[in-house]
Amino acid sequence: MASTSTTANTGKLLKPTPFTPKRPLSSMSSRTASDTSRSSTPVNSLTSAKKYKSTLSAEARSRTTTKIKPPALPSVPGTPTKKTSSDVGRPRTPKSPRHGPDSPFEDNRSEMDVSRVDPEEVLVDAETVEPGDVSMEEVESMLGATSYGKEDKVLVSIRIRPSEAPTAWQTSLPHTKSIKLVPQHHKNSGVPIPEFHFDEILTGSENKPVYNAVARSHVCAAMDGYNAVVFAYGQTASGKTFTLSGDEDQPGIIPRAMKDVFAYIRRTPTREYLLRCSYLEIYNETIHDLLAPPSSTAAQPVQIQGTGANVWLSPLREEVVTSLKSVHEVLERGWGNRRTATTDWNERSSRSHSVFRVVIESRERGDSGSTSGRQTPGLGARPPTPGGPRLQSIGGRSVQTSVLSLIDLAGSEKATSDKERTREGKYINTSLLTLGTVISTLAENSSRNKTDHVPFRNSKLTRMLQPSLSGDARISVIATINPDVSAIAETTSTLLFAQRIKKVQLNAKKKEVVDTDALLERYRQEIDELKKRLAEKEAEAPVKSRRLSAREQLDESKAMKDLNSRIRQLTSLILTSQTIDDTKGDESRPSSPAKIDFDMSPYQLQQELLSARREMDTQATQILSLEAALLSRPELPPDAPESEKDKLIAEQAKTIRELEIVVRGYEENLGAPLRAVREDVEKEWIVKVEHEARLRAEKEAWATELVRELEKEKKMRVQLEEERRALAAFVSKFDSLTAGLGGTATVAAPSARLLMPTPGGAAAAFADRQRQRVAAASRLGVVEEVESPMVVRLKAEPSLLEEKWDGMDEESFEIERVGVATPAKGLSKRSDSPVREVLGGKENLPV
Numbered sequence: 001m002a003s004t005s006t007t008a009n010t011g012k013l014l015k016p017t018p019f020t021p022k023r024p025l026s027s028m029s030s031r032t033a034s035d036t037s038r039s040s041t042p043v044n045s046l047t048s049a050k051k052y053k054s055t056l057s058a059e060a061r062s063r064t065t066t067k068i069k070p071p072a073l074p075s076v077p078g079t080p081t082k083k084t085s086s087d088v089g090r091p092r093t094p095k096s097p098r099h100g101p102d103s104p105f106e107d108n109r110s111e112m113d114v115s116r117v118d119p120e121e122v123l124v125d126a127e128t129v130e131p132g133d134v135s136m137e138e139v140e141s142m143l144g145a146t147s148y149g150k151e152d153k154v155l156v157s158i159r160i161r162p163s164e165a166p167t168a169w170q171t172s173l174p175h176t177k178s179i180k181l182v183p184q185h186h187k188n189s190g191v192p193i194p195e196f197h198f199d200e201i202l203t204g205s206e207n208k209p210v211y212n213a214v215a216r217s218h219v220c221a222a223m224d225g226y227n228a229v230v231f232a233y234g235q236t237a238s239g240k241t242f243t244l245s246g247d248e249d250q251p252g253i254i255p256r257a258m259k260d261v262f263a264y265i266r267r268t269p270t271r272e273y274l275l276r277c278s279y280l281e282i283y284n285e286t287i288h289d290l291l292a293p294p295s296s297t298a299a300q301p302v303q304i305q306g307t308g309a310n311v312w313l314s315p316l317r318e319e320v321v322t323s324l325k326s327v328h329e330v331l332e333r334g335w336g337n338r339r340t341a342t343t344d345w346n347e348r349s350s351r352s353h354s355v356f357r358v359v360i361e362s363r364e365r366g367d368s369g370s371t372s373g374r375q376t377p378g379l380g381a382r383p384p385t386p387g388g389p390r391l392q393s394i395g396g397r398s399v400q401t402s403v404l405s406l407i408d409l410a411g412s413e414k415a416t417s418d419k420e421r422t423r424e425g426k427y428i429n430t431s432l433l434t435l436g437t438v439i440s441t442l443a444e445n446s447s448r449n450k451t452d453h454v455p456f457r458n459s460k461l462t463r464m465l466q467p468s469l470s471g472d473a474r475i476s477v478i479a480t481i482n483p484d485v486s487a488i489a490e491t492t493s494t495l496l497f498a499q500r501i502k503k504v505q506l507n508a509k510k511k512e513v514v515d516t517d518a519l520l521e522r523y524r525q526e527i528d529e530l531k532k533r534l535a536e537k538e539a540e541a542p543v544k545s546r547r548l549s550a551r552e553q554l555d556e557s558k559a560m561k562d563l564n565s566r567i568r569q570l571t572s573l574i575l576t577s578q579t580i581d582d583t584k585g586d587e588s589r590p591s592s593p594a595k596i597d598f599d600m601s602p603y604q605l606q607q608e609l610l611s612a613r614r615e616m617d618t619q620a621t622q623i624l625s626l627e628a629a630l631l632s633r634p635e636l637p638p639d640a641p642e643s644e645k646d647k648l649i650a651e652q653a654k655t656i657r658e659l660e661i662v663v664r665g666y667e668e669n670l671g672a673p674l675r676a677v678r679e680d681v682e683k684e685w686i687v688k689v690e691h692e693a694r695l696r697a698e699k700e701a702w703a704t705e706l707v708r709e710l711e712k713e714k715k716m717r718v719q720l721e722e723e724r725r726a727l728a729a730f731v732s733k734f735d736s737l738t739a740g741l742g743g744t745a746t747v748a749a750p751s752a753r754l755l756m757p758t759p760g761g762a763a764a765a766f767a768d769r770q771r772q773r774v775a776a777a778s779r780l781g782v783v784e785e786v787e788s789p790m791v792v793r794l795k796a797e798p799s800l801l802e803e804k805w806d807g808m809d810e811e812s813f814e815i816e817r818v819g820v821a822t823p824a825k826g827l828s829k830r831s832d833s834p835v836r837e838v839l840g841g842k843e844n845l846p847v
């Protein structure tokens, strides 16, 4: 088998360029005024990892972490690339007016904040793409990137981080694109070494081939109207941020994707585009807007809204971008606000999942050239759209909308030495675990045609990705791995995740908002055509009917009827939209009666008449039922003035409308989400409840058994007590008899007689006999145990009494008889039943 190489198929993963594990720290000069206030740790002091570490506080949004230095975006025209000691080689972003004293940034909105711009004024098209943003070569190279990979499958690629340490993995590049453990590291010798196959296996430090292989086609898909998601998954320090964001020398997927967006626009002169960017991070299960000023995000974390696959985020700031320069500004701000910190493994570890989103809206350019479409009325004339103004479909041109999401997940974590990092790690691992579970369930559902519940709601990340993961997006996953021997477990887990996600089925579709004017125009054209066909048929009908059989005549008449009903249907659609326009602002006015077209043929008029009659019949029935309903309603006093009735009706109608709104609002905002939450909770708790019920049943059975044992014990005690009393009476009687026969028994109190053996009486004789037997037994060596003067257990011949007492508590009986408080030794010896144990402490209680 071929083996791994970064460049060729040589035996090992070789590093083409020296591996630099740490990215250079960001420079102070790249900070804006607002950034400085955000960070409590001066960058200059961040030279050692120790100083670099500090607690992250989500509340204060004080970025103790360093600003991530943005990767070098392609140079922007007019932007000097002068190198300074602190900002080497990075194009400087011109000072944005947002940061001035009167900056709109201060009131939470930038000039390009989508809520305050007129979308028609910020459209980008082939002519407005700044010439320096993309070269023609780049535009040409876009042409080759129009295949979107396997459309119904996730594109899964592995990126192996270069390493100087010995590698534990070998690949079979370039043919089969598979990876497996080097045999010497395979522990389970009985099992063949598992081999993982992927769409791409990438090595080395070059970000361009990685972008071309894993993201370019998805960027094209997004520009073409499909939702697209690219995300990096992998253990901490394996190169996710390097792949997504890159650095100055090696810009990553995000800056390259944005460059391609403009290249695509440049090579598509027939369309015009509106681009809106947002940047957010999920830190400790709270979503923060990376583009909003820190004060506003702390006060108002972003919420995920909507139900099912219809998900949106609010409040989330969206910035319109019209050039790479504005993209750079947005990215720089976002990168600066990301939370990173030093961990045991990565000097600048991303402590959150970050999502950079571009909403791409586009429509055909108008006939009158590049300016067409810009001359639309101002914002006030357009109806408001949720979340701010959007590109409108005008002049018959529908609007296509898609979202490109580029996601840098936080790294899966091992335990770390820092307490705060450990807390973050828990959140990170939990959400990655949920992502894993969601992917597994989706893959299982796809491969086995099942519809198992997918726990999207278990983490913010999966809830946010729900629409995409549910199949409504082209997805590309880059699993980054560390090939070192020390990371075999984590790498295996990443490879297993990547393998699972390959099985998820996708079904992304283009999203298009159709222009209503265009639709009406289409309807009118269709109606004209249908009318023409109908007229032809009617003209031919008298001649044809002589030649046609009865059956064919029927068919012909049915065809004409169908044509007619389609015409009616389309006409009613047009009428409906006209009616809506006509009655705007006056909801109480009834819609105008059907309009009569005097061009209609007699046949059509007949049909119209027929359907009008049918409608009248239906309406008559409706009137009857309404009258019945009216009769059953509570009446106003007969002398109530007419205006009172009107008022009451108006009030009732208003109440009904309000109630309808409340019900709708409840259903949309609470009903469905609550039901879903309840389902999730029920699912989770049903197992626990069943387990508890099982435990309870077991305990009840045990308690019943206990009661039964107790009853048995009670009965036995009563029986033994009776026997004891009879024996005592017998002994006492025997003693008195012996005394009567001339014995020397003293007269004792009845109780003493009962309890104490009378000297010289039967009890004494019995005790004597016992002593003799014990002496004899000890001579023979057969005494097992002597616990009291009254109890002797012989191995050879058990006494009669002992046999009788065997089932009872000998010691308690003995204590009672002799009046000596001996510990209940025998009890512990015989406590082989739970009942005995329970009753152990209560052995001397009266029964």
Ligand SMILES: Nc1ncnc2c1ncn2[C@@H]1O[C@H](COP(=O)(O)OP(=O)(O)OP(=O)(O)O)[C@@H](O)[C@H]1O
Pocket (backbone or CB within 6 Å): 019, 020, 021, 022, 023, 160, 161, 162, 204, 205, 206, 234, 235, 236, 237, 238, 239, 240, 241, 242, 243, 346, 348, 349, 350, 351, 409, 410, 411, 412, 480
């Ligand atoms: N392919 C690569 N070539 C060269 N350097 C790399 C490569 N991959 C990662 N690195 C370097 O390794 C270090 C860690 O990478 P990075 O920060 O991208 O990891 P990560 O997976 O994002 O980690 P975390 O999850 O902790 O944020 C960085 O200094 C980065 O520059």
